[in-house]
Amino acid sequence: MTDRRQFLRIAALGGLAGATTMLAPRALADSNVQHEMRAPESLPGNPAGDAAAGYRPPQKYGAGGTQIGNMFFETSDDTAEAMLQAQWDAGVRYFDTSPWYGLGLSERRLGHFLDGQKRSDYMLSSKVGRLLTPDASMDSHGIWAGDLNFNYRYDYTAAGVRRSVEDSLQRLGVPSLDMVFIHDLAPSNKDLDDYGAQLKTAIEGAMPELTKMREEGLIKGWGMGVNDIEPSLAALDNAEPNVILQATRYTLMNHEDALERLFPKCEAQGCSVVIGAPLGAGFLAGKDRWLYGDDTPQGYPEKRARISEIARQHGTDLRTAALQFTAAPKIVSATIPGARDAKQARENAASMRATIDPAFWQALKDEGLIAEAAPTALDTSA
Numbered sequence: 001m002t003d004r005r006q007f008l009r010i011a012a013l014g015g016l017a018g019a020t021t022m023l024a025p026r027a028l029a030d031s032n033v034q035h036e037m038r039a040p041e042s043l044p045g046n047p048a049g050d051a052a053a054g055y056r057p058p059q060k061y062g063a064g065g066t067q068i069g070n071m072f073f074e075t076s077d078d079t080a081e082a083m084l085q086a087q088w089d090a091g092v093r094y095f096d097t098s099p100w101y102g103l104g105l106s107e108r109r110l111g112h113f114l115d116g117q118k119r120s121d122y123m124l125s126s127k128v129g130r131l132l133t134p135d136a137s138m139d140s141h142g143i144w145a146g147d148l149n150f151n152y153r154y155d156y157t158a159a160g161v162r163r164s165v166e167d168s169l170q171r172l173g174v175p176s177l178d179m180v181f182i183h184d185l186a187p188s189n190k191d192l193d194d195y196g197a198q199l200k201t202a203i204e205g206a207m208p209e210l211t212k213m214r215e216e217g218l219i220k221g222w223g224m225g226v227n228d229i230e231p232s233l234a235a236l237d238n239a240e241p242n243v244i245l246q247a248t249r250y251t252l253m254n255h256e257d258a259l260e261r262l263f264p265k266c267e268a269q270g271c272s273v274v275i276g277a278p279l280g281a282g283f284l285a286g287k288d289r290w291l292y293g294d295d296t297p298q299g300y301p302e303k304r305a306r307i308s309e310i311a312r313q314h315g316t317d318l319r320t321a322a323l324q325f326t327a328a329p330k331i332v333s334a335t336i337p338g339a340r341d342a343k344q345a346r347e348n349a350a351s352m353r354a355t356i357d358p359a360f361w362q363a364l365k366d367e368g369l370i371a372e373a374a375p376t377a378l379d380t381s382a
């Protein structure tokens, strides 16, 4: 751990050349060198070549994978395929999924779509922590609608993580993943027995194994994929994640905790952040739903109405503001909203290309609607 951190510090201070003598060639695969693929012009990109900035997909924008796993309600194969095609046509080249999303369905559908694309043309992340087992009796489960055919068990051991990645490759029909996130290892996951014990298992099993896979060149980045901040901080304290998927804790509505506690630590340790659920699972796109069965916090509808009104006055809209807000911090390497269909995919990509008047952000700060310290200027030039 020390070697890598030293490397990142020296690379940041003195340029890559001075640091390369410290590490064996294998470790250079672990040095957050940017993906070779070029970002399509129209979507905001990540600045290339900053070795201390954590692992980064070339675009600051990617496609979420829960809707094609039938989250909340069923999505047809045709709608799923059309949504993915619209993402691709809009220039999106980063796709996130998980074995958990529809118990394999999201990975199967995404794999089917990506079968028509060259592997070197896109980036892919999936998750580990749940292994799937065939089960004909599995009907809908939790937020996953429709027949599932698979059950699951938690496994954050080293062997479980290897097996999970191999299973994902089979379902996706691809030879490699770019990023792997340790999924839902979080106190707010009430389905998980004994968070503390599972975290210990991951610290001793999943985390070193993923670091090994990164050093072997099998993956380029790993981190937590969680809805709480504590597990992300624990991973940074105990291992070497280089990209964390932080969901539900950095949105227009709620962001202080991530700004104050997570982002500085990530920055200090050379770890970038992918933002999951940037629309609060639909709330910031006008849906009558905050996250995944959670109660809508008091004051949120009023706050949303006021932000929408100020957005209208400044020639923008709530969804555009919500998406660009999550991508603005330098530490953020991508925001990954989920789209239900082709129309939503096109609208969200258009939001990422829009220009927002800086006076809009100032107006939100003046009214205390967002944190004074929150970065708001999205650099679309990289």
Ligand SMILES: NC(=O)c1ccc[n+]([C@@H]2O[C@H](COP(=O)([O-])OP(=O)(O)OC[C@H]3O[C@@H](n4cnc5c(N)ncnc54)[C@H](OP(=O)(O)O)[C@@H]3O)[C@@H](O)[C@H]2O)c1
Binding pocket: 063, 064, 065, 066, 067, 096, 097, 181, 183, 184, 225, 226, 227, 245, 247, 248, 275, 276, 277, 278, 279, 280, 281, 282, 283, 285, 286, 287, 319, 336, 337, 338, 339, 340, 343, 344, 345, 347, 348
């Ligand atoms: N623990 C983790 O690792 C974790 C947790 C959460 C999310 N994630 C990742 O982050 C991704 C995004 O999260 P999410 O999909 O749950 O939530 P989200 O992106 O915040 O919201 C997605 C929902 O917003 C609505 N929406 C999106 N675009 C819209 C548009 N243009 N117009 C109207 N409504 C629109 C849709 O609702 P309807 O479907 O009702 O139309 C859609 O299902 C996930 O897909 C997943 O890849 C990871």
